[in-house]
Amino acid sequence: MKLSMPHxxxxxxxxxxxxxxxxxxxxxxxxxxxxxxxxxxxPAIGFRDIWAYRELLYFLAWRDLKVRYHQTIxxxxxxxxxxxxxxxVFSVFFGWLGRxxxxxxxYPLFIxxxxxxxxxxxxxxSGTSHSLVSNQHLITKVYFPRLIIPISAMAIxxxxxxxxxxxxxAMLMYYHVPxxxxxxxxxxFMLLSIATALGVGxxxxxxxxxxxxxxxxxxxxxxxxxxxxxxxxxxxxxxxSWHAWYGINPMASVVEGFRWALFGSGGVGSHMLIxxxxxxxxxxxxxxxxxxxxxxxxADVV
Amino acid sequence: MSDVVIRAxxxxxxxxxxxxxxxxxxxxxxxxxxxxxxRDTEETPASETENKVxxxxxxxxxxxxxxxxxxIIGRNGSGKSTLLKILSRITPPTTGWAELVGRVGSLLxxxxxxxxxxxxxxxxxxxxxxxxxxxxxIDKQFGAIVTFAEIETFLDTPVKRYSSGMHMRLAFAVxxxxxxxxxxxxxxxxxxxxxxxxxCLSKMDDVSREGRTVLLVSHNIxxxxxxxxxxxxxxHGEVLAYGGVRNVVDHYLSGSISVHGETLLHSQHEGPPRxxxxxxxIRIRDSHGRVTGSIDAIRGCxxxxxxxxxxEIRGGQISLELWNGEGVCVLCTTDLDYCPESKSTAxxxxxYRVSCRLEPxxxxxxxxxxxxxxxxxxxxxxxxxxHAISFEVVDxxxxxxxxxxxxxxxIAPTIKWSATSLxxxxx
Numbered sequence: 047m048k049l050s051m052p053h054x055x056x057x058x059x060x061x062x063x064x065x066x067x068x069x070x071x072x073x074x075x076x077x078x079x080x081x082x083x084x085x086x087x088x089p090a091i092g093f094r095d096i097w098a099y100r101e102l103l104y105f106l107a108w109r110d111l112k113v114r115y116h117q118t119i120x121x122x123x124x125x126x127x128x129x130x131x132x133x134x135v136f137s138v139f140f141g142w143l144g145r146x147x148x149x150x151x152x153y154p155l156f157i158x159x160x161x162x163x164x165x166x167x168x169x170x171x172s173g174t175s176h177s178l179v180s181n182q183h184l185i186t187k188v189y190f191p192r193l194i195i196p197i198s199a200m201a202i203x204x205x206x207x208x209x210x211x212x213x214x215x216a217m218l219m220y221y222h223v224p225x226x227x228x229x230x231x232x233x234x235f236m237l238l239s240i241a242t243a244l245g246v247g248x249x250x251x252x253x254x255x256x257x258x259x260x261x262x263x264x265x266x267x268x269x270x271x272x273x274x275x276x277x278x279x280x281x282x283x284x285x286x287s288w289h290a291w292y293g294i295n296p297m298a299s300v301v302e303g304f305r306w307a308l309f310g311s312g313g314v315g316s317h318m319l320i321x322x323x324x325x326x327x328x329x330x331x332x333x334x335x336x337x338x339x340x341x342x343x344x345a346d347v348v
Numbered sequence: 349m350s351d352v353v354i355r356a357x358x359x360x361x362x363x364x365x366x367x368x369x370x371x372x373x374x375x376x377x378x379x380x381x382x383x384x385x386x387r388d389t390e391e392t393p394a395s396e397t398e399n400k401v402x403x404x405x406x407x408x409x410x411x412x413x414x415x416x417x418x419x420i421i422g423r424n425g426s427g428k429s430t431l432l433k434i435l436s437r438i439t440p441p442t443t444g445w446a447e448l449v450g451r452v453g454s455l456l457x458x459x460x461x462x463x464x465x466x467x468x469x470x471x472x473x474x475x476x477x478x479x480x481x482x483x484x485x486i487d488k489q490f491g492a493i494v495t496f497a498e499i500e501t502f503l504d505t506p507v508k509r510y511s512s513g514m515h516m517r518l519a520f521a522v523x524x525x526x527x528x529x530x531x532x533x534x535x536x537x538x539x540x541x542x543x544x545x546x547x548c549l550s551k552m553d554d555v556s557r558e559g560r561t562v563l564l565v566s567h568n569i570x571x572x573x574x575x576x577x578x579x580x581x582x583x584h585g586e587v588l589a590y591g592g593v594r595n596v597v598d599h600y601l602s603g604s605i606s607v608h609g610e611t612l613l614h615s616q617h618e619g620p621p622r623x624x625x626x627x628x629x630i631r632i633r634d635s636h637g638r639v640t641g642s643i644d645a646i647r648g649c650x651x652x653x654x655x656x657x658x659x660e661i662r663g664g665q666i667s668l669e670l671w672n673g674e675g676v677c678v679l680c681t682t683d684l685d686y687c688p689e690s691k692s693t694a695x696x697x698x699x700y701r702v703s704c705r706l707e708p709x710x711x712x713x714x715x716x717x718x719x720x721x722x723x724x725x726x727x728x729x730x731x732x733x734x735h736a737i738s739f740e741v742v743d744x745x746x747x748x749x750x751x752x753x754x755x756x757x758x759i760a761p762t763i764k765w766s767a768t769s770l771x772x773x774x775x
Contacts, residue, residue, distance in 0.1 A: 075352045075411075079447035085440045105477040109463055109470075116465045187460045188478055189437035345439045346363070 085342055091334050095191040103194045106181075107201035110173075114202060125209040129165055133158045140278045149280045149311040155221055159308050160277040160301045162210050163235060167243045167297055168268050169203030174247025175264045178255050182348045192341040193334075196251050200244065207236075218308070228307045235303035238326055242296040245329030252337045255348045276301055280311075293321030353530060353561050354412035354435070358444035361405040361430050361585075404430045405441070405585045415559040419566065419576035419593060421600055427585040428565045432456060432534050435563065450529030450561075453479060457534070459519030464508035468499055468518055471507050475522045489525040496551075497521035524551045534565045569597055569713075569742045597744065600642075609633075609641040611737045613720075624661050625722050625730040628654040628699070632739045645711050645743045652703040653720060655731075657695045664695055664730060666702055669719040671735070676758055678716070709762045713743035 074081075096103065115121045133154055140146045141153030148156035177199035178185065178192070185192065218225075254260040275297040281289060292298045299314050299322035306314060314322075405427045412418050420428045433439045435446055436454035461478035462471050472493055476486040486493075494500055497518040499510075507515060566572050572579060572593065579596035581589040589599040609632045631654075634640045635647040643649045653666055667682040683702045717738045722730040 073355070073357060075355045075447050076449055079355075079449045082434060082437060082441065082446040082448070084442055084444070101483055102477045102480075105474055109466065109474055112470065113463060113465045184461055184478060186438065187456045188454065188480075190478075190480075342440045345433070 091338065092191055092193065096193055096197070099190050099194055102190055103198050106194065106198035110199065110202055111205055122209065125206040126213055128206075129158065129161050129210045130213065132161055136161075136278055146279050147283065149282060149305070149309075151305070151309050151311060152221055155217055155223070155309075156280070156305070157278065158214060158217060159304050160275075162207065162214055163239045163300045163304050164272065164275065164277050164297065165210065166203050166207040166236065167239045167300070168272070169206055170200050170240055170243035171247050171250070171268060172264060173199035173202055174244060175250035175254060176261060177247075178251045178344060179258070179261065179348065185348055186345045192344060193337065196244070196247055196337075199247075200240065203240075203243070223309065226307070226310050228310070231303065231307045235300045235307065238296055238303070238322065239300045241330050242300075242326045245326060245331075245333040248333030248337045249329070252333075252340045252344075255340070255344050271295070271297065274298075280305075289315055290317035290321060293318030294325055296322035296326040298322070351413045352411045353414045353449045354446070354563070355410075356431075356435070356444070356446040357409050359405055359408040359431070359434060359441045359446060360403055360443035361427070361434060361439070362401050362442040363404050365400040365402055403442075403585050405434070405582075407444070408582070408585070408587055409444075410580055410587070410590055412561055412563065414561055416578060417562040417564060417576045419564050419572035419579040419596075420582065421566070421569065421572060421579055421596065422582035422588075425584075426582040428582055429456070429534055430585075431582070432532050432563065432565055436532055448530055451480075451527075452530045452532065453526045453528030454532040455479070455523045455526070455534065456532070458523045459515070462507055462515075462519060465506055467506055468494075468497075468503045468510070471518065472522055475519065476526075479523065479526050480528075481526060485527060493521045493525050496524060496547075520548055524548065529560060531560055531562045533562060535567065569600070569744060573597060573744055609639045609737070609739060611733075613733050613736060622658065622731050624657070624659045625664060625695070626656050626658070627666075627720050627722055627731045627733055627736075628656055630654075630718065630720060630733070630737045632737060641738070642740045642742055643711075645713060645741050646709065648705065648707050648709075649739070650703050650705050651718060652701060654699065654701050655722060656699050657697050660694055660696055661724065661730070662694050663724045663727070665723060665725060667721045667723070668704070669721075670706070671717040671719065672712075672714060672758060678758055710759050711741040712758065712760045713741050715740050 115124055118124065120127065136157045137154045141148065141157070146153075151159075174196040177195045181195050184190075184195070250260050250264055274295055276284075281292065281298065281302050284292060293314075299319055302314050303319075305311055408427075408431060410418070420431065422428050430439075432454065433456065434441045435448065436452070436456065438454075438456070459475060461475050463474060466474060472490065473483065473486055477483075481489075494503060497514070497520075499514055499518055502510065502514065507518070510518070562575075564572065564576060576593045578591060579589075579593040580587060581596050581600050589596045610629065611631075612629050613627045629652075631639050631652040632641065632643065633650045633652060634643060635649070637650075651668060653668070655666060665682045665684040667680060669680045670678045672678050681704060683704070715738055717735045719732075719734040720736045721732040723732075724730065
């Protein structure tokens with residue numbers, strides 16, 4: 047079976063008014079033609095288009111992964127070394143010198159269990175927000191659903207997360223941490239982390255096309271966000287009455303959720319979680335909307 | 349069902365001039381404006397000058413039938429590439445619409461998506477996916493692509509270690525194997541060495557013979573004439589001519605777009621006025637006597653020089669150097685070449701015109717310059733004008749072009765050969 051490019055057959059074509067309109071037009075060359083029209087508002091996410099281009103999505107992600115640790119001696123080991131060295135630094139400065147409480151969990155484990163979802167978030171955010179600008183040679187030369195670019199940029203964060211997860215499993219075994227039933231909730235918190243990162247990343251990538259200020263601001267914002275998230279400290283250092291509001295930062299729920307799923311400590315209140323889910327889904331949906339609204343002008347302004 | 353597979357209707361595309369920050373003046377712009385208004389000066393705020401727009405395309409309409417190869421020609425900035433970008437869906441039109449039936453493949457450049465760190469093999473898949481080919485299609489064509497690119501031994505070497513020629517061959521090989529009902533091709537033939545260009549041209553010819561519809565943008569008039577049946581001439585975003593390829597190309601070359609082909613020299617003089625002789629003007633005329641900046645290589649041209657003698661001189665000559673686009677002096681000739689004895693002839697004060705014919709079939713296609721000089725050989729320079737005029741030679745059917753060979757050499761004369769049989773073997 048041949049996979050045709052989306053603007054070739056009406057079934058795969060952009061599911062907007064673009065195809066509908068030309069049926070009544072006597073100038074039209076046929077109902078199976080794809081019509082190119084001036085700028086229009088396209089609020090639909092266009093999953094069908096993305097599905098039709100899934101091979102390109104795969105190749106872009108594959109390229110990013112293949113090139114990431116290219117020409118390095120340690121190769122994929124870097125995905126292990128980076129969180130581990132961060133863990134050592136934090137353990138020394140915050141745990142050992144700073145005496146930050148860790149809810150009774152060994153500090154290295156305490157920090158690593160939070161660094162894992164945090165790095166998933168941070169890599170996804172930085173990858174997606176710079177993705178359009180770093181792929182501008184594609185945007186100005188070929189057509190494909192533009193959403194493919196930020197989506198494919200999420201691969202690196204996911205793969206690094208998977209590798210670091212193996213280290214976490216090893217650490218859990220080393221510290222003889224019992225497996226709790228709520229460990230099954232981990233994918234939920236992972237999803238929350240990705241959704242938040244993609245939501246912000248979609249906004250940032252679309253705006254970064256026009257204003258490169260965004261690209262400069264993202265690392266700084268990420269750093270601030272890091273300290274606003276209970277990674278290096280437990281949420282218990284904050285008065286309990288504020289916890290629900292803390293949920294405005296979805297990453298706070300993610301990090302605390304991870305610790306709860308692994309150690310049963312702390313935990314995420316339902317109010318906090320609802321706040322986080324609301325913020326995260328708002329970011330994601332509005333991100334898709336802004337992206338789709340501006341994507342047609344990317345090639346002209348990038 | 350009609351046979352039309354591409355229809356463009358009143359397509360227009362507007363671009364903002366300036367730094368493109370029409371909607372988002374930077375902080376600096378705001379500050380400039382604020383300071384300007386504070387000072388209450390008459391200066392126009394910077395943002396107003398940035399609000400100018402141009403129409404890169406204006407009311408462009410055409411139809412392309414199945415199997416037709418349409419060439420799009422025009423000078424730089426005439427909107428050719430913008431038109432292809434709109435048809436490729438990279439950028440939306442500002443007005444009008446276009447319809448396309450069938451699978452569209454666009455080659456606005458070759459090698460889009462190549463990553464220097466990936467190997468040749470990986471890049472074939474990467475580039476193929478970017479062009480809209482499926483993995484299955486690439487698998488099937490893989491051998492053919494590698495053979496076409498002649499890179500068998502370097503398949504697993506990162507592309508950044510390739511020579512630029514190999515890089516380009518690989519890129520074109522993938523593009524050449526793209527299966528599509530409609531191909532939109534922009535200037536991709538302008539790269540590479542002559543031999544590979546010919547290979548690509550013949551591949552393109554195969555493409556058109558397979559009944560595929562092709563839109564081809566090119567500066568190479570010879571390849572447009574070779575490949576296309578119809579052509580569209582764009583000038584400043586508007587359609588100037590549309591129809592049979594020969595007519596459109598004639599229109600393009602007839603100089604109706606630009607009437608260069610003449611330079612008035614006296615205005616360019618620097619320093620003291622010439623005491624004895626001054627070069628006044630140089631003109632290029634085509635075979636019909638029209639002043640033009642584009643010459644048909646198979647018809648040749650005449651160079652005309654006007655000069656003024658202010659004081660009687662003896663032994664003076666007017667010389668002409670022809671330079672090609674690579675900065676090579678192709679030939680040098682003077683008005684005394686033909687009758688050296690006229691060296692002794694005096695030139696009396698007055699205005700004169702000399703002309704010489706540059707024969708057809710000498711030139712390769714491309715841009716040429718003429719430098720002029722007037723001197724008394726061995727004594728002194730009277731006047732000179734380097735790169736006084738430039739003109740373009742367009743190959744519309746020289747022998748070399750007809751035989752579709754990539755030949756070397758800075759000139760391309762048609763030379764008479766003779767053949768004699770020395771011995772024959774009867775069977």
